[in-house]
Amino acid sequence: MTGISRRELLVGTGALLAAPAVGGFAARRAFAADGALKLSRLSHEVLPGTLTRDMMSFIPEGPAPVLRMRQGRPFSVDVDNRLGEAATVHWHGLRIPNAMDGVPYLTQNPIEDGKSFRYSFTPPDAGTYWYHPHCNTLEQIARGLTGVLVVEEDEDPGFDVDLPLNIRDFRLDGKGSFIEFYKPRNAARGGTLGTVSTVNWQVEPLHDLPAGALVRLRLAVTDLTRVASYDLASDLPGSPEGGSARVIALDSNPLPMARPARDILLAPGQRADIALRMPAREGATVTLTRSSPTGPVALATFRASGASVNRSLAELKPLRPNPNAEPDLANAETLDFLFGWTPSGDAPQRSICGSLGYTFWSINRVAWKGDVPGPLDPLAVMKHGRSYILRLRNETQNDHPIHLHGHTFKLLRSDKRPVPPLWTDTALLQAQETMEVALVADNPGDWAFHCHVIEHQKTGLAGFLRVEA
Numbered sequence: 001m002t003g004i005s006r007r008e009l010l011v012g013t014g015a016l017l018a019a020p021a022v023g024g025f026a027a028r029r030a031f032a033a034d035g036a037l038k039l040s041r042l043s044h045e046v047l048p049g050t051l052t053r054d055m056m057s058f059i060p061e062g063p064a065p066v067l068r069m070r071q072g073r074p075f076s077v078d079v080d081n082r083l084g085e086a087a088t089v090h091w092h093g094l095r096i097p098n099a100m101d102g103v104p105y106l107t108q109n110p111i112e113d114g115k116s117f118r119y120s121f122t123p124p125d126a127g128t129y130w131y132h133p134h135c136n137t138l139e140q141i142a143r144g145l146t147g148v149l150v151v152e153e154d155e156d157p158g159f160d161v162d163l164p165l166n167i168r169d170f171r172l173d174g175k176g177s178f179i180e181f182y183k184p185r186n187a188a189r190g191g192t193l194g195t196v197s198t199v200n201w202q203v204e205p206l207h208d209l210p211a212g213a214l215v216r217l218r219l220a221v222t223d224l225t226r227v228a229s230y231d232l233a234s235d236l237p238g239s240p241e242g243g244s245a246r247v248i249a250l251d252s253n254p255l256p257m258a259r260p261a262r263d264i265l266l267a268p269g270q271r272a273d274i275a276l277r278m279p280a281r282e283g284a285t286v287t288l289t290r291s292s293p294t295g296p297v298a299l300a301t302f303r304a305s306g307a308s309v310n311r312s313l314a315e316l317k318p319l320r321p322n323p324n325a326e327p328d329l330a331n332a333e334t335l336d337f338l339f340g341w342t343p344s345g346d347a348p349q350r351s352i353c354g355s356l357g358y359t360f361w362s363i364n365r366v367a368w369k370g371d372v373p374g375p376l377d378p379l380a381v382m383k384h385g386r387s388y389i390l391r392l393r394n395e396t397q398n399d400h401p402i403h404l405h406g407h408t409f410k411l412l413r414s415d416k417r418p419v420p421p422l423w424t425d426t427a428l429l430q431a432q433e434t435m436e437v438a439l440v441a442d443n444p445g446d447w448a449f450h451c452h453v454i455e456h457q458k459t460g461l462a463g464f465l466r467v468e469a
């Protein structure tokens, strides 16, 4: 077995890392139950031949480790903050107790530099998630603080290889130095796009994987800004020797019916699990691309190596649905949320969690003041155990991936397009679109509710919902 790059091996060093399990070459290692993350600054070669200084990661050695845990099993991790500034860690999509949710002031005090905080929880659902800071979020994510989090199913679905793909851009110049993380005029529109696209901090990585193997690609879009469609393209299209791929889950929730891995629209915060059957012919490739106005951009390539192991997508066990409570629509109360422009020239308050100094956006005409000590008013109060329909109305010309912490909700309908009844924690609300989603308010606490274009979040498009115990 060949083909794991030196860089992947480096990424896979350190006792706490779970390297992508590549055909048994790098054995899958579970994140230690009593592990630690050390939030650190580091220099790293992102753009080949250059060194990017002052990057941030969850470990001092390189990109964020893939965190692996098991559905229904307790997990804990000590987060040791060595960033030189305050931080928190949020576990995006996990339905865990509020005190572990990692939102400054709302659920915990920021972890100051040199201090540590122990997060302990039991993930109730399986799937592909991610983790990121929630304090000075724009800068810390821009510098690299995003990682993929995997909650493994109790029952092994039968893949040969499990490959998490942390998809994101960086804003770098040609020498690999950071340029300004955002431009205010963009923050007031669609957001500021990156200049260098990466997968697991690598520009266009090439993965050699066993020919004919079944690979679980876990796409996590952890970018600050970019909304785009993704495709998997075989270099032997239509040939039985080529690869084939199906989307099996979106935002951690299995699809009732797998769909072709084409035109997968993903916004910041969203994920897709893809079952890829590698080409049978040695050397044949499948390429992950992202659509752009000038044509597809290659992000990563998977190349068949060795004699075919001859697996077939039909051999995979279907993923079991997560135990989401079905909302009682007949008795649900409807709550309205308007995502719009900011009403006045409200300035955000200063905070140790950073402020961009501008307010451009609001929810229900209230702009989030920034991450400041409370008491703060919720946008809505829900009763524990009751069902709610959230009517999400976007009055703007921009896309807003709307994310709710601590809950999974079901898409009901849109006034713009057919929406399948999918479960998610982050719904892409397109320009001028109104969407209705439903949930059971089954997790008590104050839950952040915001746009996941971080420039929008940090310039007003944020708030929280309270679930009263």
Ligand code: C2O
Binding pocket: 090, 092, 132, 134, 269, 403, 405, 448, 450, 452
């Ligand atoms: Cu991905 Cu409030 O978070």
Ligand code: CU
Binding pocket: 090, 091, 092, 093, 403, 404, 405, 406
């Ligand atoms: Cu979240």
Ligand code: CU
Binding pocket: 399, 400, 401, 451, 452, 453, 456, 457, 461
């Ligand atoms: Cu937005």
